[in-house]
Amino acid sequence: MLDVERWLDYVFFAGLEISMLSIPALVLLLAAEPPGPIALAALTAIGVSTCAAGTFRGPWVDLGEWPAPGDLHTMPVRSAYYSATVAAATYAGAAAHVASGVGLAGIAVSTLVSVVGMAALPRAVGRFRTLAYRFGTPEP
Numbered sequence: 001m002l003d004v005e006r007w008l009d010y011v012f013f014a015g016l017e018i019s020m021l022s023i024p025a026l027v028l029l030l031a032a033e034p035p036g037p038i039a040l041a042a043l044t045a046i047g048v049s050t051c052a053a054g055t056f057r058g059p060w061v062d063l064g065e066w067p068a069p070g071d072l073h074t075m076p077v078r079s080a081y082y083s084a085t086v087a088a089a090t091y092a093g094a095a096a097h098v099a100s101g102v103g104l105a106g107i108a109v110s111t112l113v114s115v116v117g118m119a120a121l122p123r124a125v126g127r128f129r130t131l132a133y134r135f136g137t138p139e140p
Contacts, residue, residue, distance in 0.1 A: 011054030017069050018049050018082050025083035029090055034098065037106055041093030044110040045086045052118035064122030077128045078121075085117035 032038045057066045067074040093110025097103055 007054060007058060007060075010058045011051055013069050014053035014057060015050040017078070018053060018086075019046060021075070021079040022046070022049075022082040022086040024079070025087040025090075029087065032090075032094075034094070037094040037097035037103075038090060040103060041090040041097065041106050041110040042086065044093060044107050045089035045114045048111045048114040049082070049085060049089070049118050052115045053121070056118055056121075063119055064126060066122050067125050074125050074128070077125055081117075081121060081124055085114065089113035089117065 026042065029038055029042055053066075055061060056063050067078060071078075089110045092113045093106040096109040097106025099105075
């Protein structure tokens with residue numbers, strides 16, 4: 001039972017982080033067409049990204065060091081990354097939905113892009129940290 005509670009804790013804070021830091025992409029998606037497939041793919045991207053980030057941040061899957069939710073040094077990078085991941089998953093999911101005419105195709109594609117995007121986050125943030133250290137930023 002404790003593992004489920006711990007996972008829910010990780011997912012809760014990942015949901016707060018992703019939904020707030022991906023607002024730039026969500027604002028742009030408000031004007032995207034067609035609204036039905038876009039909305040379905042965007043909701044799928046937010047939900048799946050939240051669950052994936054909560055799972056990957058915890059001790060269950062080791063993909064590298066995840067930045068802490070309140071880390072101010074990586075917040076701009078994480079905001080851009082989450083926005084790009086949500087936008088890419090939404091675009092791909094909506095395109096699959098429109099091309100096939102089946103909503104489940106859009107959900108599946110949006111899910112796949114979201115999980116792959118969240119799995120690559122530690123590596124992307126690590127590369128930005130390495131780049132910052134090369135330009136003289138002191139290590140924490």
